[in-house]
Amino acid sequence: MAAPTIGLLVNPAAGRDVRRLTGGATVSDTYGKRRAAECVLAGVGLADDPVDVVVAPDGGEIGQRTVAEADRSNVRLLDVAVGGTSADTHRAAAAFRERVDAVVVFGGDGTTRDLAIEIGDVPLLAVSTGTNNVVPTPVDGTVAGAAAAFLATGAVDADDATYRHTMIEARVDDGRSIRGLATVGVVDQSFVGTRAVLDPDDFLGGGVSRAARGEVGLSGVAGALTRVDPDDGRGVALELDADAERSVTAITVPGVVERVGVAGWSHLDPGDERVFAVEEAVVSVDGERELEVQNAEIGVRPVPDGPRLVDFDAVFEAAPLAADAHAVERR
Amino acid sequence: MSSISIEDTDGRREILRRMLTIREFDSTAGDLFADGEIPGFVHLYIGEEAVAVGACAALDEEDYITSTHRGHGHCIAKGLDPNRMMAELFGRRDGYCNGKGGSMHIADVEANMLGANGIVGAGPPLATGAALTSQFKGEDRIALAFLGDGAVAQGQVHEAINLAATWDLPAVFLVENNHFGEGTPADEQHNIENLSETAESYNIPGFTVDGMDVTAVNEAVAEARERARNGEGPTLIEADTYRYRGHFEGDPEPYRDEEDVKHWQERDPIDTFAERLIDRGDLTEAELEEMRSEIAAEIEAAVEYARDADLPDPSEAYDDMFGEPVPEIEEFASRLRADGAGGDSR
Amino acid sequence: MSTQPETASSDRTETLTVREAIRAALREEMEQDEDVFVMGEDVGKFGGVLDVTDGLFEQFGGERVRDTPISEAGFVGAGVGAAATGSRPVVEVMFSDFLGVSGEQIMNQMAKMRYMFGGKIEMPVTIRTTEGGGMGAASQHSGTPHTWFAHFPGLKAVTPGTPAAAKGLLKSAIRSNDPVFFFENKMMYEQSGEVPTDPGYTLPIGEASVEREGEDVTVVATQRLVGESLDVAEDLAGETSVEVIDVRSLYPLDTDTLADSIRKTGRMVVADESPISYGVHAEIVTRMVENEFFSLDAPLQRVGVPDTHIPFSSPLEDEVVPDGDDVRDAISQVV
Numbered sequence A: 001m002a003a004p005t006i007g008l009l010v011n012p013a014a015g016r017d018v019r020r021l022t023g024g025a026t027v028s029d030t031y032g033k034r035r036a037a038e039c040v041l042a043g044v045g046l047a048d049d050p051v052d053v054v055v056a057p058d059g060g061e062i063g064q065r066t067v068a069e070a071d072r073s074n075v076r077l078l079d080v081a082v083g084g085t086s087a088d089t090h091r092a093a094a095a096f097r098e099r100v101d102a103v104v105v106f107g108g109d110g111t112t113r114d115l116a117i118e119i120g121d122v123p124l125l126a127v128s129t130g131t132n133n134v135v136p137t138p139v140d141g142t143v144a145g146a147a148a149a150f151l152a153t154g155a156v157d158a159d160d161a162t163y164r165h166t167m168i169e170a171r172v173d174d175g176r177s178i179r180g181l182a183t184v185g186v187v188d189q190s191f192v193g194t195r196a197v198l199d200p201d202d203f204l205g206g207g208v209s210r211a212a213r214g215e216v217g218l219s220g221v222a223g224a225l226t227r228v229d230p231d232d233g234r235g236v237a238l239e240l241d242a243d244a245e246r247s248v249t250a251i252t253v254p255g256v257v258e259r260v261g262v263a264g265w266s267h268l269d270p271g272d273e274r275v276f277a278v279e280e281a282v283v284s285v286d287g288e289r290e291l292e293v294q295n296a297e298i299g300v301r302p303v304p305d306g307p308r309l310v311d312f313d314a315v316f317e318a319a320p321l322a323a324d325a326h327a328v329e330r331r
Numbered sequence B: 001m002s003s004i005s006i007e008d009t010d011g012r013r014e015i016l017r018r019m020l021t022i023r024e025f026d027s028t029a030g031d032l033f034a035d036g037e038i039p040g041f042v043h044l045y046i047g048e049e050a051v052a053v054g055a056c057a058a059l060d061e062e063d064y065i066t067s068t069h070r071g072h073g074h075c076i077a078k079g080l081d082p083n084r085m086m087a088e089l090f091g092r093r094d095g096y097c098n099g100k101g102g103s104m105h106i107a108d109v110e111a112n113m114l115g116a117n118g119i120v121g122a123g124p125p126l127a128t129g130a131a132l133t134s135q136f137k138g139e140d141r142i143a144l145a146f147l148g149d150g151a152v153a154q155g156q157v158h159e160a161i162n163l164a165a166t167w168d169l170p171a172v173f174l175v176e177n178n179h180f181g182e183g184t185p186a187d188e189q190h191n192i193e194n195l196s197e198t199a200e201s202y203n204i205p206g207f208t209v210d211g212m213d214v215t216a217v218n219e220a221v222a223e224a225r226e227r228a229r230n231g232e233g234p235t236l237i238e239a240d241t242y243r244y245r246g247h248f249e250g251d252p253e254p255y256r257d258e259e260d261v262k263h264w265q266e267r268d269p270i271d272t273f274a275e276r277l278i279d280r281g282d283l284t285e286a287e288l289e290e291m292r293s294e295i296a297a298e299i300e301a302a303v304e305y306a307r308d309a310d311l312p313d314p315s316e317a318y319d320d321m322f323g324e325p326v327p328e329i330e331e332f333a334s335r336l337r338a339d340g341a342g343g344d345s346r
Numbered sequence C: 001m002s003t004q005p006e007t008a009s010s011d012r013t014e015t016l017t018v019r020e021a022i023r024a025a026l027r028e029e030m031e032q033d034e035d036v037f038v039m040g041e042d043v044g045k046f047g048g049v050l051d052v053t054d055g056l057f058e059q060f061g062g063e064r065v066r067d068t069p070i071s072e073a074g075f076v077g078a079g080v081g082a083a084a085t086g087s088r089p090v091v092e093v094m095f096s097d098f099l100g101v102s103g104e105q106i107m108n109q110m111a112k113m114r115y116m117f118g119g120k121i122e123m124p125v126t127i128r129t130t131e132g133g134g135m136g137a138a139s140q141h142s143g144t145p146h147t148w149f150a151h152f153p154g155l156k157a158v159t160p161g162t163p164a165a166a167k168g169l170l171k172s173a174i175r176s177n178d179p180v181f182f183f184e185n186k187m188m189y190e191q192s193g194e195v196p197t198d199p200g201y202t203l204p205i206g207e208a209s210v211e212r213e214g215e216d217v218t219v220v221a222t223q224r225l226v227g228e229s230l231d232v233a234e235d236l237a238g239e240t241s242v243e244v245i246d247v248r249s250l251y252p253l254d255t256d257t258l259a260d261s262i263r264k265t266g267r268m269v270v271a272d273e274s275p276i277s278y279g280v281h282a283e284i285v286t287r288m289v290e291n292e293f294f295s296l297d298a299p300l301q302r303v304g305v306p307d308t309h310i311p312f313s314s315p316l317e318d319e320v321v322p323d324g325d326d327v328r329d330a331i332s333q334v335v
């Protein structure tokens, strides 16, 4: 049997969009990402058994440099093409699915989603490189590497430390569809533009696969109204209107707490769909505008078969003591 | 007020028209260069149209721009007249620089277009200076510098950004990352992938947008311009884009293959935007064709205009060195003119 | 005083263009001395925008034929630092107009370090750069700033007028422990001539070359104007006997060869494609006045650029870029 293997993917573009201008989102630089990737390689040493690491190449050459500088036989570069777009993430995920036991990904909600779509049942350790995220956890790379190694070596049973994250899908009546990990939104705008949704007032509505008070964006708005855990398999539909009679306070973007007018909301159970009819709008997923639509109906529904995300706390709760613990005298 | 609003149908059509005009102008310029009708160096903007047009549409006519050696697109986006641009490429007296500048130096101060530039990285300090005028005189205008990825390796670029940042000047620095500086890939010239990261050193916002999408560039520049006008200082925007043609016309392009170019052409900034406008009902296929042929005619007319225009008289070579003429040059001129030994006799 | 070292193998020559002669000099010096390396924008894989370094990357690899970012201040300065620490860099600045970007490192470091440090370091750096109008490249790509560097204390400057001079001077420049600016007129790259093949062939910096002997008037020329003056001399043969000298080295300047010539002819035209005021012409004229005042039979003449920049449009460019006709007219003023 092949040695336990973890995959590592860094999105060089994460944390670099226009939200750095319009909101309080933190910036994530290449050097920081490279260091974090190196930390993962160190972190795998916490497991007792040796672990191989396969690193995805990327347009920013962060992965390539990490491998070159590691110069160790158990660290290799994944053999996939690089084009500098999100397709790189899809390709890497498909390759990882075949051959690794856990994947560490550095990015935001978007990167995690791109990976989730192709990763199948491989446990995903999503590490946030910025502040503008709902799904990934801000955790040190060394810690992430250690957690991945515990899972890959079987020291921790993946069933004890992962949960299935519900996704949320938007289907346009012209046949196009798109999935978000945490949110899809219907945005009162004409164009994809800089992708980021700059003004929360532009949301006409949307759906979320999780809702909690402390989250940023639509899932935080939903979280002001109800609570849905990411593994509930359900979702929430939101109908927003700045002029609505009722409003709730939420964190709409990093740095902004404001009142958001809510015209209506409902739970979405599996199979439920909420339809938005629009003349002109843009569909966003996980806070990024993606699809321009005209005179369309957009159905929003939860999709329960999302990725298996790793709960870092659960990993370390289940992690074994050090193999040589007995040798250390207890006083 | 932005000069062209992407919010309304007319504005969107004008944006498309300007992108198409750039493409037509530059394809024609490339042909004329190949035929030997245009001398010197010609750097074409084909493939990058969304950057210039997206940016200039977000600017007011009063706002300044500085440009680069690859400046035709910036000129057209800023509303310059293709006739006089073409005349300049032909070295005619009627050109924007009376024939003294050529492709690499087209400028129109009246349109607040402070010049294409033959020196890589020389534009940003000028933009910082224009922004200084605006701040100094209490005006509401901003200055936007276009610069290439290669220019980000120039010291004066960083000095200019630092000045603008430290003084909160109303400036925008727009890096056109077309992935090459001449024949050397950007990643062999820089140790970072996102050139917008340099902004962090100056404590100003920096971010990267899709330079093949005119709506993205437009929105980003509009945001940056607002920030500048509010006294919050400069912004660094990196637009990810690609040039389809060689670095200059005649470049054998040993550094890339056709596949790379094709890959980018799949996201052609003009085709994708035209498609979106057609989908939205802003424009019909027939209207698009009509627009194309109008533009083709316009550029053909510009070529005719330039061909027919007068060349400058050799004596004009001595003009414009100073506001107040100096006796030295007058003396040299009269000597050379008297014996007819200027270049005419060659 | 034409200076070809008198060794047996130096007799053999080959026909090379200026471009090939420069390339051969670089290749030979890199083969002979592993401390020599070349750097500049697109000098490596691309082979140089004007093709001069073509093939060197393939032969010597990227460490020794190094592509730089567009950072003239940085890489010219790095050339200075590398030279001060035992390397022998040949730095290409694509167009001499860009030397302004690297001005500081040239003026205050390259030129001054040896002197300021009390002679404790060597400065074996060569700067190769292109100059000159004639191809419609407009003001920022056509300048001829060599006077600045010839004028600045602590720098040497050479301006070859033939392929043989180009090869011999570049090899000397590279071997020199002083900073040498090597100015290539870009209209000359295709000009061909006989060039010695001996890898030991060099030409001393600081010596001019009498390219054609004559009795009536001396034309002291640089770069492209050497060839054009030779053509004029040929045209005038029988009518006026013109001596043509390739200055080769602006600083140090070979006063003796020029003085010897004017002692013979009594008349001189200085033809250099640079702005006339305060220039190379002025220096040569001054030295003649200082040294050979009593040999002069006519006012000395200057042929150069009439203190303008180089305009784009060809009628304008032709007007201000000096050529053989200007030399001929200047001759007619004095004989």
Ligand SMILES: Cc1ncc(C[n+]2csc(CCOP(=O)(O)OP(=O)(O)O)c2C)c(N)n1
Pocket: B068, B069, B070, B118, B119, B120, B121, B147, B148, B149, B150, B151, B152, B178, B180, B181, B182, B247, C041, C070, C072, C094, C098, C101
């Ligand atoms: C100071 C300076 N150095 C070098 C050059 C020669 N040169 C002209 S364009 C160019 C490449 C510029 O690359 P980039 O800034 O990325 O612009 P692009 O050509 O890709 O639009 C170079 C090296 C120059 N014009 N000025």
Ligand SMILES: [Mg+2]
Pocket: B148, B149, B150, B176, B177, B178, B179, B180, B181, B182
């Ligand atoms: Mg570039």
